[in-house]
Amino acid sequence: MRSAPSTRTRPASPQDDEAPRRRLAALLVDCLALAFVWTALVLPDTPDRLTPSALVQVPVEAVALAAMALTLPRRPTRVLVWLVGVLLGLLTALKVAGLVSVGVLGRPFDPVTDAAHLGPAVDFVSASFGSVAAGGAAVAAVLLVVLLLVGTPLSVGRAVRLVQRRRGTSVVAVLGLTAVWSVAAVSGLGIAPREPLAAADTVRFAEGEVRAVSSSLAEQRRFDAAVRVDPYRRAAPGDLSALRGKDVVLAFVESYGRVAVQGQASAGVQRVLDAGSRQLRASGYAARSAFLTSPTFGGVSWLAHSTLQSGVWVDNQSSYDRLLAGDRTSLTSAFGRAGWRTVALLPSDRGAWPQGRAHYRFDTVYDSSSLGYAGPGFGFSMMPDQYALQAFQRLELAPSKRPPLMAEVDLASSHGPWAPVPHMLAWDGLGDGSVFAGMHDGAQTAGELWSHRDRVPAAYMASIEYSLTALISFVERYGSDSLVLVLVGDHQPATIVSGHGGNHDVPITLVARDPEVISRISGWGWQDGLRPGAGAPVWRMDLFRDRFLGAFGKAPR
Incomplete structure (x- = not known):
C-alpha cells in the first residue's frame, strides 16, 4: 500500500526572501528615474515659474522620447539614450545656473561670459559667511553638476528600458499623453497662469541657448568695435580748467539702487538724504541728483565701475577683461593726463589689482592691507566705511603741499549680506579701528539674518543709511571749497530686495561748494538735493564719461 503524498512545504531560502526586495528596489529606482527625467524636462529657468504646478505639465519631449524607444531598434536606441541624456543633463545644469543668475543678478545665465564669475562668487560667500560655508557651497555645486551630467543619462537609460520592457502599458501611456498634449496645445488649456498643460520648454530653452551663445559672440565683436571709437584716446581731453585746483572724489556706494530712494x-x-541735503546746504554746499542705468544688477560691481569710467557699456566679464587689456581713456587717466594725482581707495579688496595702474592709470591703489585697520570685518566689508573715509582723509586729503586729487573710493559697508552693519562713532575716536570690535561682537551675524529672509530688505536699507550717513558726515567734517564729490550707486541690490523684473537704475549726485561747478551742469536737468525724485533724468551709465569731461573741459577735436 502506497503512502500518502507528503504535505510538507520546502523551507524558504534566502533567495526567496530577497526576490521581493529586489523587485521593490527595482520599482523604486524606475520611479526615481522617471521622476528625475520628468523634472529635468519641465524645470523652468526663472525663479518666478518655479512652482509645484510646473511639475504637472506634460512635456512633449518625454512623449517623443518614449515613442522613439518603442519604435527604434535597440542598438540605435542605446546611442540615442546617451545623446539625449548628456544633452538633457547639460541643459538642466544651464537651467539651474539660470535660476541662480536670475535670482541674484536679475538676468539669465550666459555660458559664454558668466563662467568667470564662479571664483568671485566663492570669495563672496567666504568673506560673508565664512570659509566653511564657502567650501560647503563649492562642494554642493560640484556634486550637483556631477549629479546632473552623470545622473541624467543614467536616468534616461533606465526610463527607456522600462518603456521597452512594458511595451503594452507604454503604448497606451504614450497614446494617452499624446492626446492630452495635443488637445491642451490646441485649446490653450493651462494649469496656472503662464503654465500651459502642454509644454515644450526644453526644446525652446535649447534653441534659446544656441541663440544666446551666437548673440554673445556677436556682442563681443560689437563691443570691440565700440571700444576702438574713443575721441579722447589720442589727445588729452581739454585742460579740465573748470575743475582746476579741485579735489574730485568719485565715491561708489555699494548696492545703492533706485529701490533705496523710492x-x-x-x-x-x-x-537721511533729506536731512543731509539740509546739513550740506547749511555748510555752503549744493547738490544735484539724477539716475544712471547700470549695466549690472545685484552684484558684479566692477562692471558698473568700468562702464562709468570708460564711457562704454560693460555688462559681462568677457567685455571687462577685454576693456582692461586695452588703452581706452578712463576718467582717471583723463585727470592724470591733465595734472591730477590719481588714487583708488578699495578698502575691501583682498589682493593685488595690477589693472588699477596698467589700465586706469591710478598713481596709488590702497586696498584692505594698506589702510592701517586693526578691527574686525563686517560681513563682506573688511572695514566700516567711516574708517575707510577717515583713512582717505589722513593719507591723501590732509597733506597741505600736494597736487589736486582725483580719487575713486569704493564704499562696501552696504555690500551683501548686509550683516553685521556698523554704526557711526565719533570721528576723533576711531584710532586704528580696534574700537569697532565691541560693536561687531554684539551685532547680528549674516547667518542669523539670512535664516529669516523676510528681514533682509530692512537690513539692506539700514546698511545704505549707514554708508550715506558716513559719507555726508565726512563731507561736513573734512570737506572744503575745493571738494567736488560724485556720489553714485553701482547697481540695484539682489532680487530679495529689488524683486524680479526690476530696473537697473542707480542714484547719482554731484556735490560742490563752488557755484561755478554747479553751473557747469545746469543744462543736465538734474534735481536739487541729494535725493533724486521719480521724475529725475535717467541716463545710461556709459554716457557719463563724455558728458562729464565735456562739461568741465574742452571737447576733443
Whole structure:
C-alpha cells in the first residue's frame, strides 16, 4: 500500500526572501528615474515659474522620447539614450545656473561670459559667511553638476528600458499623453497662469541657448568695435580748467539702487538724504541728483565701475577683461593726463589689482592691507566705511603741499549680506579701528539674518543709511571749497530686495561748494538735493564719461 503524498512545504531560502526586495528596489529606482527625467524636462529657468504646478505639465519631449524607444531598434536606441541624456543633463545644469543668475543678478545665465564669475562668487560667500560655508557651497555645486551630467543619462537609460520592457502599458501611456498634449496645445488649456498643460520648454530653452551663445559672440565683436571709437584716446581731453585746483572724489556706494530712494521701505534712507541735503546746504554746499542705468544688477560691481569710467557699456566679464587689456581713456587717466594725482581707495579688496595702474592709470591703489585697520570685518566689508573715509582723509586729503586729487573710493559697508552693519562713532575716536570690535561682537551675524529672509530688505536699507550717513558726515567734517564729490550707486541690490523684473537704475549726485561747478551742469536737468525724485533724468551709465569731461573741459577735436 502506497503512502500518502507528503504535505510538507520546502523551507524558504534566502533567495526567496530577497526576490521581493529586489523587485521593490527595482520599482523604486524606475520611479526615481522617471521622476528625475520628468523634472529635468519641465524645470523652468526663472525663479518666478518655479512652482509645484510646473511639475504637472506634460512635456512633449518625454512623449517623443518614449515613442522613439518603442519604435527604434535597440542598438540605435542605446546611442540615442546617451545623446539625449548628456544633452538633457547639460541643459538642466544651464537651467539651474539660470535660476541662480536670475535670482541674484536679475538676468539669465550666459555660458559664454558668466563662467568667470564662479571664483568671485566663492570669495563672496567666504568673506560673508565664512570659509566653511564657502567650501560647503563649492562642494554642493560640484556634486550637483556631477549629479546632473552623470545622473541624467543614467536616468534616461533606465526610463527607456522600462518603456521597452512594458511595451503594452507604454503604448497606451504614450497614446494617452499624446492626446492630452495635443488637445491642451490646441485649446490653450493651462494649469496656472503662464503654465500651459502642454509644454515644450526644453526644446525652446535649447534653441534659446544656441541663440544666446551666437548673440554673445556677436556682442563681443560689437563691443570691440565700440571700444576702438574713443575721441579722447589720442589727445588729452581739454585742460579740465573748470575743475582746476579741485579735489574730485568719485565715491561708489555699494548696492545703492533706485529701490533705496523710492517706495515705502526706503523711508529711512529718504530721511537721511533729506536731512543731509539740509546739513550740506547749511555748510555752503549744493547738490544735484539724477539716475544712471547700470549695466549690472545685484552684484558684479566692477562692471558698473568700468562702464562709468570708460564711457562704454560693460555688462559681462568677457567685455571687462577685454576693456582692461586695452588703452581706452578712463576718467582717471583723463585727470592724470591733465595734472591730477590719481588714487583708488578699495578698502575691501583682498589682493593685488595690477589693472588699477596698467589700465586706469591710478598713481596709488590702497586696498584692505594698506589702510592701517586693526578691527574686525563686517560681513563682506573688511572695514566700516567711516574708517575707510577717515583713512582717505589722513593719507591723501590732509597733506597741505600736494597736487589736486582725483580719487575713486569704493564704499562696501552696504555690500551683501548686509550683516553685521556698523554704526557711526565719533570721528576723533576711531584710532586704528580696534574700537569697532565691541560693536561687531554684539551685532547680528549674516547667518542669523539670512535664516529669516523676510528681514533682509530692512537690513539692506539700514546698511545704505549707514554708508550715506558716513559719507555726508565726512563731507561736513573734512570737506572744503575745493571738494567736488560724485556720489553714485553701482547697481540695484539682489532680487530679495529689488524683486524680479526690476530696473537697473542707480542714484547719482554731484556735490560742490563752488557755484561755478554747479553751473557747469545746469543744462543736465538734474534735481536739487541729494535725493533724486521719480521724475529725475535717467541716463545710461556709459554716457557719463563724455558728458562729464565735456562739461568741465574742452571737447576733443
